[in-house]
Amino acid sequence: MMFFQLVLFAILGLMFCQYSYMTAIYYSNSSTAAILQYLNPIFIMFYTCLVCKRLPYKKELLCVALAFGGTFILATHGNIHEMVLSFEGLFWGVLAGLAASFYSLLPRHIMNKYGSLIPTGYAMIIGGVVLGAIGRVWNISVSLDIFGYLGMIGIIVIGTVLAFSMYLIGVNLIGPMRASLIAAVEPLSATICMCLWLHSPFTLIDVLGFIMIMSTIFILSYKKKS
Known part of the structure; x- marks a missing residue:
């Protein structure tokens, strides 16, 4: 049972997360890919x-609206007749968010027994072998x-x-939602580096979409004090 969970974590979690994220960067840019990846709290x-067999709370419905609205703004800049972000970039960015939720949820039982480093190491080996076989890396000639x-x-x-290792350590210690909240510095740092280092444009309406998506993490993590 544990081995099956490890294989699922390796393929659907780590491998799928890394591949979809890198592909989203290829079709868009690092900042947009990082922001779309943070749709993962919505999937969680x-x-x-579904597991608790309940309907979403009001704040959860608000987060869904913010997430979809922010994604719409990033993809179209508010113009429904024109896609600013390519369909491939949007598709792989959303998949990166889904994969990140798999990555946060799948290894919980394994980490409770073995910690985070050992499952992550084995998952990287399994994911690397599977992705290498799919891509037939032995036929690829690269000169660097x-x-x-x-x-x-x-x-x-x-x-x-x-x-990945440090993130899973955080998930194991404080849970997937709080870990996602703290890791929300990633899209911010990616945006700053993209603008300062790569000199890529980032408009005010992009910032609005960014804020709408990232705000979902803080709203979902907020709990009223009794």
Whole structure:
């Protein structure tokens, strides 16, 4: 049973999350992909309602409206007749949010028994083998310079091993919703780096969509004191 959960976590969680996120960046940009990935609390909310067999609360319905509204603004800039964000970028960005919810929910039972580092390591191996087989990496010839190798090392060590491991440690300690709240610094840092380093445009209406989507995390995490 644990092995089956590990395989699901490796493929639907880690592999699917990383691949959809990287593909969303390819079709859009790092900031938009990071923002759309943070639709994951909405998917977690729907899962919670399904498991608990209840209807969404008022604040949850508000978050759904904000999430859909923010996504609409990012994709169209308010013009229903024109897509500013490509369909592929929107599609993979939403899938990245769904995959991030899988990544947060699937390993809970495994982490309670084995911690976070061991399941993450095995999941990376399983996911890498599966994705490598699907992509037939043995047929791909790649020639990289020193900057290419440094970029690969950064993605593997910092962007994958450290980022995923530390996030799961946070999930194990404080739960998926609070971990998502704290990790919400990612879209902000991605936006700042994209504008300052890559000189990519980011308009005020993009900021509005950004705020609408990110506000859902804070609303869902807020609890009234008794």
